[in-house]
Amino acid sequence: MAYPARPFGQHRRSVPSPKRCVQQPFDSKRRGVPDVQRDLSHSARASLHSDWPRRVAAAIAATLVALGLLVPAAAPASQSSSQSSSGDPSNLLTGAEATFSGTTGGWVPLNNSSLSWVQTPSTLSTGSLDMSATSTAWVYGASPKVAATPGTRYTAQASLMTPSSASVAVALAFYDSSGKQINAVAGKSATPAASTWTTLPQAAAVAPSGTRTVALIVAAWTASVGQHFYIESPVLASPTPTVNVDLTNGNSNVLSAPFSQTTTSLGPVSSGTITLDPSKTFQSVDGFGANLTNSSAAVLMSLPSTTRNTVLSNLFDPTKAGISVIRLPMGANDFSANGCSASAQVCPSGNYTYDDPPAGAAANWTDPSLSNFNILPYDQNIVNILHSAQKINPNLTIIASPWTAPPWMKTNAPVTDPYASGSNGRLNPSYYGVYAQYFVKYVQAYAKEGINVNYVTPQNEPGVTTTTYPGMLFSSYQERSFVDNNLAPALTKAGLSTQILGYDWDWKSSSWTTSDVENVLSGAPSNVAGTAWHCYGGDPSTQSTVEASYNYPRWLNFITECSGVGIDSGYGITGSTTVDNFAYHLGLDSQKLIVGGLNNWASGVQLFNVAENQYYGPQNGGCNDCKPVVQVDTNTNAVSYTVDYYVLTEASSVLESGARIISTSSSNGLQAVAGLNPDNTTGLYVSNPSQTSATFTVNDGGEGFTYTIPSLSVASFRWSN
Structure with a gap:
């Protein structure tokens, strides 16, 4: 496995052999909406989200002009x-x-x-x-x-x-x-x-x-x-500003091809194909990442330590892919290697929760005191990977989501697989309070390991009927009751700062409407911090529909899962949807998740598995071709970086944690999102899904540049303000 460092200037990233590198400084406050996804509620509320320091700066400038403060004639102009x-x-x-x-x-x-x-x-x-x-x-x-x-x-x-x-x-x-x-x-x-x-x-x-x-x-x-x-x-x-440019070209599926890294100059422009308006700022960016499932952790831990350390550096180092948001399953999900080798394609023994009956327990065993609760040994690999990741990036945001409660807390679960939901497997209302304490114990157990869980969701995909992997059904009214009456009070009483994100399912789902989502969110404002979304149905504009009712900064939006398989097409992207079509998924993930998500109030974007083996596993009865960020051949320990790696790296290279999304308009079939980073640089992410190249001009307040982006490609730009 060869991953040569490819530094590009003092602030730029180095990445594995495939397609990309990044960086340079960034400010912190702006927001963009592509022409096909513009949400009017953004512009209507833009003034509410302008950052205070810039408003003060504007006041200074206005006062200078108003006072007519002129340097006296006694101070003549000097020559450079x-x-x-x-x-x-x-x-x-x-x-x-x-x-x-x-x-x-x-x-x-x-x-x-x-x-x-x-x-x-x-x-x-x-x-x-x-x-x-x-x-x-x-x-x-x-x-x-x-x-x-x-x-x-x-x-x-x-x-x-x-x-x-x-x-x-x-x-x-x-x-x-x-x-x-x-x-x-x-x-x-x-x-x-x-x-x-x-x-x-x-x-x-x-x-x-x-x-x-x-x-x-x-x-x-x-x-x-x-x-x-x-x-x-x-x-x-009077400097000549340099724009750092990174390109991921989707025309080649050869992942060993290097990223194109170039520079161009910033200069005066009068108009633009892509126009930025830094006076209109929106949400802050928390970051980008993926799900660290039991299977992902097992696959990574199977690598020799030297190789694993290199992979983790490529994933979490802020100068590389810069993963800063991780989602954890609370117990087993459809990617669990519990009791199986990391080389397995399917793991029949994958199911578990943190409070399962001990060996030899009676069929009607329960544990309302949760005395049997323990995250170990099940999550030992996850804990080990997180400890290593924290050394590389100490500022990780952690979101945790359960796929199921312990079967003894459920009603109507399938007899053949009580971890699944079946047609009506739900949380028994008599155990709402006990299940809330289950969350408390989980957060406390991870805290004991030195890992802070920032957010929890009540249930992964609460309306999905599962028969082959863990699941549990929640109606919007049941979830709201559980959150308002049990989960939120339990976290507060325990003195935990962990916040709750509601829903955790698709932009458009089969059984929950937008009204159902809003019903969960309409409880006490202090109970729910925001919404978690998946990409498998609908469109990210739903985030703006919900956001219009709740208003940033009170309300947060995280895209917590997306594998790209089975995702709605659209956006003019054509070609095979198979997992190995690099160009297709580069365009789709870029437009729907990065551009579409961020331009519709997402604070973070997380893809599905951080790592899988050569069989897209180990699987626990779920998806058999969900693409990971990193794929490991467990027979040879060879590591490959999929299109998801490059999508994350392109995004995190120009939109750092703390960046503020700004108003951005685009035309000519291009999709774009821009933001201001905390280090006073502007970052711009542009996707060209067309079969032909496109030449465009960027206008950032009268300054800009012209660039030609190849077909089926993504380019990221960063420049100092």
């Missing part, structure tokens, strides 16, 4: 030089303008401030600029003006220290030939710790038409009279 005296060749501020070597460097007070040079407390031998507040109103200081060109991108940054707390930011101010300020753009606000030097968030903007000069402004508000703001290392620059 090939090497600034600050030591930064890109800095348009030169000499003392950037170093304050014994002077104020030509900086001027604009509002409620006085400026002077000080040696202490600067970290530099040249000293720093002291901006002192003369009132409690907004306080500004500005650099000398520098010659600027319309349509050119400028950035501003500086370090600041103040003895007491205050909100501060840097801004860019643009002026016309008469010296009149025509625009001001502020970076995100910051509140530095007292007496601590802090690099303020960068401000970036394209100079508007009519611009002749630009200045860097340091702004503070909530200042007290006499408060000092020490400034050093100001940088006013």
Whole structure:
């Protein structure tokens, strides 16, 4: 097995031999809706979800303009030089303008401030600029003006220290030939710790038409009279931003083919095939991942330790696939290797729960005190894999879902297989309280192992009739009663922070309507945190239908399972739907899960099994061709990475945990989703399901680039703001 690291710059990912690598910095706040899936409730509520720091930054810019704060004529425009005296060749501020070597460097007070040079407390031998507040109103200081060109991108940054707390930011101010300020753009606000030097968030903007000069402004508000703001290392620059591009080409099923990794430049654009609107922000992204079933864990643990460590690194390392959300089955599901070899195709002994009758127990055995409860040895492999994964990515989000309660808690379960649901196998109402404690014990048992379970769902696919693998039926009214009267109170009483996600089934199911889903969710607001969804029927726009009633950020949406087999087609994707059709599943998973899911309020997307063996098993009576993220030949220990690996990697490379989805419109048959990452970069994920290549232009607030994406391919883009 060869998985050569393929780094692409300091922030980029390396991945196994197949198709992809990633990365570079990202901000944190935006949201997109593809043309075929636009949900009007998003735009209608966009203003409610704008992030506060950007609104403060906008207020700074608006105040600058309103106050008419112009750099006085006494501060003439300086010309850029090939090497600034600050030591930064890109800095348009030169000499003392950037170093304050014994002077104020030509900086001027604009509002409620006085400026002077000080040696202490600067970290530099040249000293720093002291901006002192003369009132409690907004306080500004500005650099000398520098010659600027319309349509050119400028950035501003500086370090600041103040003895007491205050909100501060840097801004860019643009002026016309008469010296009149025509625009001001502020970076995100910051509140530095007292007496601590802090690099303020960068401000970036394209100079508007009519611009002749630009200045860097340091702004503070909530200042007290006499408060000092020490400034050093100001940088006013005109960089050429680089866009990092990763491509997964679906035209080849040869997984050893390398990802295409290139760069392009960001520049002025007037329109776009794909248009981003960062002023409209939506939900935060929790992350991407898969289900760590009993079978998946058994297959991974069967590998030699060196090989297993490499696979886990490729899966969980944030610089690689970056899996950050894992779903666990609470007991057996349709992929359980309990009592079987990891090489088995079918495992007849796969069924188990955490409180089954001991050997020799009477037929009517029950355990209402749950004294027999134990997650081990059944989940030992799962625990071992999670411990290894946590060392690679300590910030995993864990969701747990049961396929069935212990058979002794059920009514009308099939006599031949009481773990299954049959036509009417349900939780006995007399055991609702006991089953709630079963959840509590599960969360506590995993916590004892050092694993925090963030969310639970009451039941996997509550309307599915199963005869060959574990299952249990819940009506919406039964689930709501169990959650409101038993599960939520039990978790709270136990002092657990674990939250509940309702439903956990398809966007469109055979027996639950959208009204049924909303019925489960309509109990006490504190009882249910959101909804879990599967992909096997319907369309992700259902997430927006439900979201319109409950409203982010109160409401979360997670796609908790999808294998791609049997999924509705549509989206114009053609070709064989078999599990080995790379191009088909690349397009379908990208559009329905990543683009469609995120553009309809999903905070996380999880595919089905993390790993399976060469027989798509070990199976416990369920799906016999559900594709995994990683497939292991247990005879040779050879490891292959399926299309699901590349879908996850493309997405996590440009939309990190904490990213905010932004408004995105697309045309020309392309599907796109974009977001702002916590590190102040923008990420864009584009799918082209067409049989022909497509050339498109991205417009991000007047800046952008043009790119040609091959047919049946996915490209991800990332650039600094």
